[in-house]
Amino acid sequence: MPDASSRQPADRFVVAIDGPSGSGKSSTARGVAERMGYAYLDTGAMYRAATWLVLNSDVDAAEQPLVAKLIAEADFGIGTDPKAPVFTVNGLDVTQAIREPQISASVSKVATNLDVRRMLIARQQEIIAAAAPGIVAEGRDITTVVAPDAPVRVLLVADPAARVARRQTELGGQVTISDVRDQVIRRDRDDSTVAQFEAAAPGVTVIDSTDLTLAQVIDRICDLIDTAGRTMDV
Numbered sequence: 001m002p003d004a005s006s007r008q009p010a011d012r013f014v015v016a017i018d019g020p021s022g023s024g025k026s027s028t029a030r031g032v033a034e035r036m037g038y039a040y041l042d043t044g045a046m047y048r049a050a051t052w053l054v055l056n057s058d059v060d061a062a063e064q065p066l067v068a069k070l071i072a073e074a075d076f077g078i079g080t081d082p083k084a085p086v087f088t089v090n091g092l093d094v095t096q097a098i099r100e101p102q103i104s105a106s107v108s109k110v111a112t113n114l115d116v117r118r119m120l121i122a123r124q125q126e127i128i129a130a131a132a133p134g135i136v137a138e139g140r141d142i143t144t145v146v147a148p149d150a151p152v153r154v155l156l157v158a159d160p161a162a163r164v165a166r167r168q169t170e171l172g173g174q175v176t177i178s179d180v181r182d183q184v185i186r187r188d189r190d191d192s193t194v195a196q197f198e199a200a201a202p203g204v205t206v207i208d209s210t211d212l213t214l215a216q217v218i219d220r221i222c223d224l225i226d227t228a229g230r231t232m233d234v
Ligand SMILES: Nc1ncnc2c1ncn2[C@@H]1O[C@H](COP(=O)(O)OP(=O)(O)OP(=O)(O)O)[C@@H](O)[C@H]1O
Pocket: 019, 020, 021, 022, 023, 024, 025, 026, 027, 028, 044, 166, 167, 170, 209, 212, 213, 214, 215, 217
């Protein structure tokens, strides 16, 4: 018999995935969502969209109350289609712009603003609560804060060297190796001051993707969904 914390309405199944930068959260979450016919929530993209807004305003990212006010007054469109999630800020499509290196370099400043986190977490919880038949949400605090009652919770990890190499391959010649390390190692250090994604919380399954293909990681999470779904049916 599942305990009360793992019970969810029968029409909504939540999969929560956390992990450090480059561990494969986005690729894996999209793959799982597509296979299961679920929605996909990229919470990192929400912090990126908020950062895009700050960098395109006259507010300094270090001015925490002003940043929070700017974000509170903005309209964020958050796409949840795993095939093509679209993000807008005040009606403007920022889907590509939020992946630019200058956003990656600054996003931790906005993501460590606790007022901003409170707002974005509340929005994430609303999106998850409205999703049917299910949703795969990924980020840094999904298993612990945003959806701690999700029946499937995964901490996806990989060796730092593998994560840096993956990011370097992805970015090609666009950035130097020291910029790649900054995007992966320094960002994790800053982000881990406000979210606990370096060790698994009780009940969270750790998957080490260092020596697994993307397809193997997706298979493992789909197996966990299958097992949890059968348990919930009992
Ligand atoms: N199991 C895997 N094996 C090899 N490469 C992978 C694997 N999973 C993901 N990748 C590749 O690693 C890179 C980083 O993956 P992804 O963007 O999904 O990571 P992430 O954890 O979401 O990172 P971030 O939090 O920084 O956005 C991508 O180029 C992706 O194709």
